[in-house]
Amino acid sequence: MIMVALENITVTRGRHTVLHGASTTFRAGRLTVVIGPNGAGKSTLLDVAAGLLPPSAGRVMLDGQPLSALSRRDLAIRRAYLPQNPQVDWAISVERVVALGLTAHLPAFGGLPGIWRARIDTALDRFDLADLRDRPATQLSGGELARVMLARATIGDPALLIVDEPTAGLDPRHALDAGRRLRALADAGCAVVVALHDLDLAARIADDVVALKAGRIEAHGPADAVLTAANLGHLYDIEAHVARTVDGVAIRFHG
Numbered sequence: 001m002i003m004v005a006l007e008n009i010t011v012t013r014g015r016h017t018v019l020h021g022a023s024t025t026f027r028a029g030r031l032t033v034v035i036g037p038n039g040a041g042k043s044t045l046l047d048v049a050a051g052l053l054p055p056s057a058g059r060v061m062l063d064g065q066p067l068s069a070l071s072r073r074d075l076a077i078r079r080a081y082l083p084q085n086p087q088v089d090w091a092i093s094v095e096r097v098v099a100l101g102l103t104a105h106l107p108a109f110g111g112l113p114g115i116w117r118a119r120i121d122t123a124l125d126r127f128d129l130a131d132l133r134d135r136p137a138t139q140l141s142g143g144e145l146a147r148v149m150l151a152r153a154t155i156g157d158p159a160l161l162i163v164d165e166p167t168a169g170l171d172p173r174h175a176l177d178a179g180r181r182l183r184a185l186a187d188a189g190c191a192v193v194v195a196l197h198d199l200d201l202a203a204r205i206a207d208d209v210v211a212l213k214a215g216r217i218e219a220h221g222p223a224d225a226v227l228t229a230a231n232l233g234h235l236y237d238i239e240a241h242v243a244r245t246v247d248g249v250a251i252r253f254h255g
């Protein structure tokens with residue numbers, strides 16, 4: 001059972017401290033949403049948890065082992081990371097982009113084992129991409145590319161999935177769908193960590209919420225306990241209303 005523990009993480013960039021001694025945990029089978037205003041440090045926290053940014057102080061533990069002690073390949077097999085606004089730099093087909101998510105799993109030489117073909121087909125179907133499979137990824141809309149990148153991040157069945165703003169640019173149906181996919185991955189045992197600005201979606205899919213403000217964790221715990229009007233009002237410096245309905249939670253702000 002995977003467990004990621006961030007222990008007293010401080011990150012200094014240039015002359016600014018952008019994370020101040022942040023501690024939290026992400027567990028297998030749980031979906032944690034990281035929320036907070038622009039510049040709060042969400043992407044920085046995700047980068048550190050993914051092992052992409054070494055903290056200035058503190059450490060990240062993965063199942064009791066320092067993340068920094070894992071080999072690059074082991075890390076690539078166990079965790080997938082999807083940055084905000086991912087890009088494709090040259091014309092490569094959708095199918096190939098999705099297949100890149102398998103790189104760490106493949107033998108270093110020789111042909112592609114047949115078993116992976118079926119995995120690629122499933123990943124394309126799962127994200128509604130079958131019709132786009134031969135299109136150059138450079139010619140997709142922003143929302144289509146976001147789905148391609150989600151398919152790529154999840155095709156290797158990572159134990160830890162870290163995703164930064166996966167629904168930016170998605171239409172309501174595909175945003176909900178992406179949320180459901182991430183929820184399903186957590187239900188299947190993956191530790192899923194997602195930075196989100198869409199708080200209604202956060203309320204719908206999160207088990208736990210980490211609320212960051214100015215580089216400090218202001219609240220973390222079960223979603224119901226963190227997504228309160230008082231916490232959100234303080235977090236975003238604006239009056240917040242949280243209504244619980246039969247469909248879920250509706251969060252409104254009043255300036």
Ligand SMILES: Nc1ncnc2c1ncn2[C@@H]1O[C@H](COP(=O)(O)OP(=O)(O)OP(=O)(O)O)[C@@H](O)[C@H]1O
Nearest residue numbers: 013014016018036037038039040041042043044045
């Ligand atoms: N490479 C960098 N060098 C210096 N400062 C940086 C760098 N990257 C980010 N920062 C600063 O760190 C702080 C946290 O940035 P971060 O991207 O983690 O915030 P965020 O919560 O993800 O914001 P957003 O919601 O706007 O994506 C910001 O003040 C930002 O200006």
